[in-house]
Amino acid sequence: MSAAERRQRILDEVEAASWVQDGMTIAVGAPAPMALLRQLIRRGVKNLTVIDSGLSLDLLIAAGCVRKVVSYYAGGGFGVPVAPSFRRAAEHSEIDVWECEEGILTTGLQAAAQALPFLPWRGGVGTSLPEVNPDLKVFPDPVRGETLIAVPPIKPDIALLHAAAADAYGNVQHLGGPGWLDLFLHRAADRTIVQVERVIANEEIRRDPWATTIAGAEAIVRSPYGAHPFYSRGFYVQDNAHLQMYVEAATAAAQEQRSEGLAYYLAYYCREPETHADYLERIGIRRLLELHEY
Amino acid sequence: MPNDYSPQELMAIFLARDLRDGEVLRVGVAMPVIEAAVRLAHLMHGPNMELIFFGVRMNVAHLHSLPMPAFAWDRRVVRWAESYSDAGHRFDRVKDWSNHVFFIGGVQVDPYGNTNLIGIGSDYAHLRFRGPGSVGTATLSTHVGRYYIVLNAHTARTFVERCDYISAYGWGTGGADARSRFGLPGGGPKYCVTPLCVLDFAEESKRMRLRSLHPEVSLAAVQAQTNFQLVIPEHIPITDPPTIEELQVLRTHVDREGRLRR
Numbered sequence: 001m002s003a004a005e006r007r008q009r010i011l012d013e014v015e016a017a018s019w020v021q022d023g024m025t026i027a028v029g030a031p032a033p034m035a036l037l038r039q040l041i042r043r044g045v046k047n048l049t050v051i052d053s054g055l056s057l058d059l060l061i062a063a064g065c066v067r068k069v070v071s072y073y074a075g076g077g078f079g080v081p082v083a084p085s086f087r088r089a090a091e092h093s094e095i096d097v098w099e100c101e102e103g104i105l106t107t108g109l110q111a112a113a114q115a116l117p118f119l120p121w122r123g124g125v126g127t128s129l130p131e132v133n134p135d136l137k138v139f140p141d142p143v144r145g146e147t148l149i150a151v152p153p154i155k156p157d158i159a160l161l162h163a164a165a166a167d168a169y170g171n172v173q174h175l176g177g178p179g180w181l182d183l184f185l186h187r188a189a190d191r192t193i194v195q196v197e198r199v200i201a202n203e204e205i206r207r208d209p210w211a212t213t214i215a216g217a218e219a220i221v222r223s224p225y226g227a228h229p230f231y232s233r234g235f236y237v238q239d240n241a242h243l244q245m246y247v248e249a250a251t252a253a254a255q256e257q258r259s260e261g262l263a264y265y266l267a268y269y270c271r272e273p274e275t276h277a278d279y280l281e282r283i284g285i286r287r288l289l290e291l292h293e294y
Numbered sequence: 295m296p297n298d299y300s301p302q303e304l305m306a307i308f309l310a311r312d313l314r315d316g317e318v319l320r321v322g323v324a325m326p327v328i329e330a331a332v333r334l335a336h337l338m339h340g341p342n343m344e345l346i347f348f349g350v351r352m353n354v355a356h357l358h359s360l361p362m363p364a365f366a367w368d369r370r371v372v373r374w375a376e377s378y379s380d381a382g383h384r385f386d387r388v389k390d391w392s393n394h395v396f397f398i399g400g401v402q403v404d405p406y407g408n409t410n411l412i413g414i415g416s417d418y419a420h421l422r423f424r425g426p427g428s429v430g431t432a433t434l435s436t437h438v439g440r441y442y443i444v445l446n447a448h449t450a451r452t453f454v455e456r457c458d459y460i461s462a463y464g465w466g467t468g469g470a471d472a473r474s475r476f477g478l479p480g481g482g483p484k485y486c487v488t489p490l491c492v493l494d495f496a497e498e499s500k501r502m503r504l505r506s507l508h509p510e511v512s513l514a515a516v517q518a519q520t521n522f523q524l525v526i527p528e529h530i531p532i533t534d535p536p537t538i539e540e541l542q543v544l545r546t547h548v549d550r551e552g553r554l555r556r
Contacts, residue, residue: 072428073428074427082424090424101461102384122437122479123432124436125477126463127459128459
């Protein structure tokens with residue numbers, strides 16, 4: 001019998017985030033794995049191609065980590081229809097935008113996962129998307145001659161996700177379903193890191209294997225409140241006050257050239273805290289306890 | 295007839311009247327008007343409707359009072375779901391979307407109902423205004439049985455002769471075959487609803503036409519805020535105002551916080 005032991009995959013957020021190197025393509029799940037993203041900001045990782053949407057994308061752009069954006073929706077919320085740092089960076093040509101749409105993105109991720117040179121999709125035919133994104137090719141299909149778009153594979157080096165629980169061997173459970181595109185991102189990516197609210201015993205996974213949403217993630221990070229300021233289903237709701245503060249600071253920096261608020265936010269919440277625990281201390285136990293779902 | 299209602303309430307009520315029982319209503323990046331319209335229709339005449347909010351599928355006709363969910367995965371929306379369409383499956387059954395209905399906004403809309411969420415400016419690398427991106431509008435507008443363009447404001451900056459970029463193809467450059475020409479299976483945009491009026495698309499040309507002015511809104515006001523020639527019918531109807539019952543259900547069961555009255 002083998003004397004070697006099965007490899008455990010638990011890493012802390014500092015070591016897991018070190019897998020992300022300058023210039024890589026990363027995919028960010030929903031809710032965003034903020035403990036990992038803050039580590040990227042802290043290290044000053046740069047020139048990333050980021051597949052993400054919304055305010056977590058905006059924060060990475062504000063922090064100077066992003067070269068290229070693959071996003072179907074860079075909305076803001078909290079009084080602004082477009083994420084402020086994204087908007088400014090795109091208008092000033094500081095980032096490249098790989099213009100796409102939700103159906104096109106999932107099709108490209110599927111093509112990567114299935115090792116295909118492209119997959120066809122109909123959504124986008126007749127739009128400007130193939131014009132502003134020349135990687136999308138309009139073509140007549142070889143079977144019926146219908147007009148379709150050939151979407152090339154979108155393959156992240158690393159998918160960064162947040163989930164409810166996992167065991168030490170990388171078997172992940174989500175509470176209330178994996179978020180949005182998480183499974184597409186995982187299947188397309190070379191490696192997947194999942195930060196979780198709790199690590200659970202392998203026995204608990206084997207008690208209900210149908211509940212396993214991702215089998216064999218390459219790394220698991222113990223990360224209670226790790227999605228803060230976003231929600232984590234079954235654990236805590238979104239911290240709207242915190243996000244409002246961020247949006248105001250980022251908007252002031254982007255639109256009014258007043259950058260002190262954003263500089264403070266990036267320093268105080270992202271660059272100074274060395275670990276996730278240090279970050280949570282800055283948020284404070286009182287605030288975290290207020291974010292209960294019921 | 296009540297005369298104390300907001301334009302947003304009228305928009306929601308107009309849309310609700312046009313939604314039919316048994317349809318699947320897809321609410322994506324929701325505006326309060328659309329969320330209210332969908333719920334109002336469901337409560338008043340749509341017990342067999344399915345509501346899909348951001349991948350969460352539900353039928354809540356048995357609940358007589360629904361808070362409006364916050365955008366994005368509000369836990370209250372999740373708790374009413376009967377199923378999800380997000381567990382790795384997003385657009386797996388588009389072939390069956392002929393009874394699905396969708397709602398679109400836009401930074402720009404043109405005379406043929408094409409819409410733009412990408413941005414404004416002739417140089418794509420240096421847009422004057424970078425929009426939020428297409429969301430799921432290209433796929434949804436391609437495949438659903440019909441969709442509505444719903445705009446929070448009716449302005450000349452929005453209603454343009456040509457969209458700088460098209461993120462959802464409506465009726466292209468016009469003509470009744472504008473969509474079939476590209477093999478697009480969905481029925482395209484039916485109405486464009488704004489705080490001033492309701493617009494539809496002329497049968498043969500598919501050019502945007504004034505279907506009705508909201509009460510006390512003048513044709514001149516609409517034309518002043520539209521940067522292209524609308525098709526104007528000889529007789530311009532007035533949008534049917536809210537009934538007492540519609541307003542009561544809206545205000546007491548759907549929009550209790552008065553988001554449509556701000």
